[in-house]
Amino acid sequence: MNKVFDVSRTGNPFVDQGLYCISYLVAKRLEDLTQEDFRNVLDKYNIAFLNKNLKSFTMVFGTNNPLYQNAYKPNNEKIYTSYLLELIDGISTSGYDYCEICGENYDFDIDTAWQNVCQKHKLNYKERKYVGRDTFPLIGSIGNDAQALPGASKIQNVCPKCLFAVNFIPLSTSLLKGKLTCYESTSEEMLYGLISHNVKQNQARISAGEKEILGKKEGTAKIFESFLDIMRDMKDANLPDYEAVYIWNFSNSGTGADCSIIEIPNRSLKFLCKLSRKSEELKREFLNLMQNDKGNRLLDALLESKDSSLLYPYKKYTGVSVHLYEIYQTEIVGRSEKALSFAKTVALELKDGKNLKEIEKLKSSDIFKGLANRNRVRKLIVEMILDGEAGFDDYAELFNPSGKYLYNPLIQDYDPIMYYIYNSEAEVKE
Template sequence: MDRSYNVFVDNGLYVLAYYLNKDINDITYQDIENSIDLMSDKIEEFVSCEKYSNLKSMCFSNSTLTQPKGKVTLKDKLKGFVENKGNEYCSLCGQYKAKVKIEDKEYNIGRSYMPNLVANTFYNFSNNLQGLNVCPYCLVLTMYSILNCRVSRYVFLYNSTSDEFMKDYTCHIQDENLTDVELGAKKEKEKYSIVKLLESLVCKYNLFDGDIEQYMFNNSGQSQDIQVNNIKNSYVNLLMKLQKEALLREFKDLHLEIYILRGTLESNYLRKIYNLDKREKVASDELIVFLNREVNVLKKVKIDIIKKLTDKLKTSDLDIDKIYKELKMLGKFYAYEDWLVNLNEMYYEKTGEKLFEAEDYIELDDIRSFRQIKNLILVSLI
C-alpha cells in the first residue's frame, strides 16, 4: 500500500506492517480487513494500561474507544466501516468514501475517528462541516495509529519521509508498549521527552537522508488543536554530530533542543551559550566553536565586518556598557538601523574616523539576518 503522508494513516500503516511482519508496500486492503480482530485487541490492551489510558480520549474522544461498553465494540465498528463503501473519492488516498451503517444508523465519519480533518471554526462545530470523504482503509489505519502515540502535554506522533526512520520509530514504540502492558505500567510524573525519543532514534545513523515532522495534537471534548514542527534535515544531522563530538548532553542542558523543534536555532543559539545580562559565556569553548561552525548562517563578510567593528569599539573611549545595553534593548529593525547610524556618528566625533564604511553598512543593514547580526555584535562585545 502506498503512503498517504497523512500522519495518522502513515503511522497506522507502519504499526500494521510491524505486527504482520511485512513491508508497508506489501500491505494489501485485504490485510487491513483481516487485521481488525488482531489490532482491535492490541488497541484495547494498550489503552487499558494505566500509563496510556488517557490517550483514547485525547486522540479519539466520543469514539467507540471512549463510549460506555455496549453492543458495538471497536471490532464491530471497524468492520462496519470496512463493509460500507460509498461512491465518493477518499480525500486522503483516492479510494472510496466510507459510509457506515451500524445499528441501522447511517452517518459520515467525523472528528471522533479522524482528528484534524474537520473544521472547528463554528461555535457548534459538532453540527457543522462534520462529514469527511475518507475511505474505510484510511479510517481503520488512523485508529491503529494510537499504538504509536505518546503524551507530553499533548499527544504527539512523528512522521518522516525516511522509511528507515519510520520503521525504527514504530519498532521502538511497540517494544515499549509490550513491556509497559506486561508490567502494568502506571502513569509517570515526568513528561515523556519528545526530544529524547528523537535523539535515541537518529543518533544511531551515520547520515540521515530525509525530513521529520512532529505532530502535537489534542482531539478531546470541545478541543481540537494541532501543532506541526518541521524538523529540518540539517538539524537531524546536527544532533548526530553533537552525539559524536560528545556535546549532546551540554546542548540539552542549555535547552537548545527546543529551537530545533521550532526551527529557529540559527537565530537563538548565541543567546543561550552566552549570558547577555551578565555578559559572560555559559557554554564550553568546545560547544561554542562547534555551533559557530555548524549553525552560524552569517556570511564570512558579515562576520569579518562585525569583528572589525567590535574590535574598534573595545579599543575606543566610548562607553561600551551603554552601547551594549542600548543594542540589547532593540527589538525593531528600524531602531537597529538608527542605532547603527548614530553609533557611526558617535565614533567619528570621538576619533575622527569612521567606525564602518558605506559598503559595510549595506551588509549590516539586513533585515533577514537582523537577529543573528545583533546577537553576534553583543557576544563580540563581551
C-alpha cells in the same frame, strides 16, 4: 487471505502514522501489508485492550467511540474489536465511493458495518452512523463537528483502510506541549524510525503498568532524545537539503479540538544529525539544556534557525561547552568556522596583557550593550588589521557575512566575542 488491496503512504499524517505503526508491529514493509496482517495485528497485540488502557486514546477519538461508551460496559473491548473487524472486511480496491483521505475508490458503508456490530452484540441500533471525529481525528461531520468549519461541514468519505489505520495512533503517538503528535517527513527512513521508536517506548511503558504515553511530564527534551537516537542509527549521515520533519501537534478531545504543525527544518535536522554522531556527553548537555528550558526558548530558536541566549554566559554561568556552541553556531545560526575563529582571536586580544582581576571585569554578558565597548572592539580590529594580525575579510566574515553594502554590525553580532571572553584560555599577567 492474499493481498487484495494496495497500501502506500497516503500523505495524511493520521493514516500514515497508523500504517507505519502496523508495519512496525508486523515487521513488514508498508507496501507488503495484507488484510490478514491487519487481522493478526489486532489479535497478537490485543489492540482493544491496549487502546482501552492508553490515555492517549480519548485524546485521539474522544469518549463517543464504542471503546469508551458507558452504555456498552462491560463489553466495550469486544464491541470495539467487532467494529475494527468490520473495517478490515470492508477493505476493497474498487467501488463507487472515493476516499477523501487516500484518494482510492472503495465500497463500504460505516452505517451498515455498525448495524452488523449491533446485531452481533444485541445492541440497540439507534440512529444512522456517520464518519465523525469519534472514528477519525479532527474530521467534521453531521452532528459531530471539529469546530473547524461549523457552517460548511459535510459527511466525509473515508475508506475502511484509513478508518482502521487511525486506531493505531494511540500506541504510536507521544505528547508535546500537552498535545499529541503525528509525524510526516520526506524521509521514509526517518518517519519509520520516529514512529517505531514511539511504539517501542509506549510498549515498554505499558508492560511496566504505565498508562501515560511518551512525553508526559517529560517535556520537549524527550522528543528530541528520540530524534537524536534515530539519527545516530540512520545509515546516511548526510541529509539531503530537502529533508524536513513535520510534527502535527493536535488534540481531538472535548471542545478543545485543535491542531498546529511544527516544522523541524532541514537546518535543525542537520544540527541534530551532527550532534547525534559526536559524543554521548554532548548529546546529554544539549538535552539537559532543553529539559531545563521551561519556556521552550531553545526549541523556538532551533526551529527558527536563530541564536539562543541560553548558549551564552550569564552571571556565574559560563555558557554551553565550546563544542556544543560551535556546532549550534555553524549549523543553526549559519556563522562560519572562520567567523568563530576570528571572534575568539578578538576575545584573546581583549584579554591580552591583563591580569586576572582585569579579565574578570571583562566577563559580563552585557559587555557589548553599551556603544563604548563595541567601538573599542572595532578600534582593536582596525589596529589588528594595520598590524597585519588580521585582514579585512576577517572583519567582514564576522560582522558582514552576507556582504551587504554599508552594513552596521548589530549588538548580537558581538555575541561570539562575549562568549569567547569566557571560553578561551589566555595568558594571564601576574
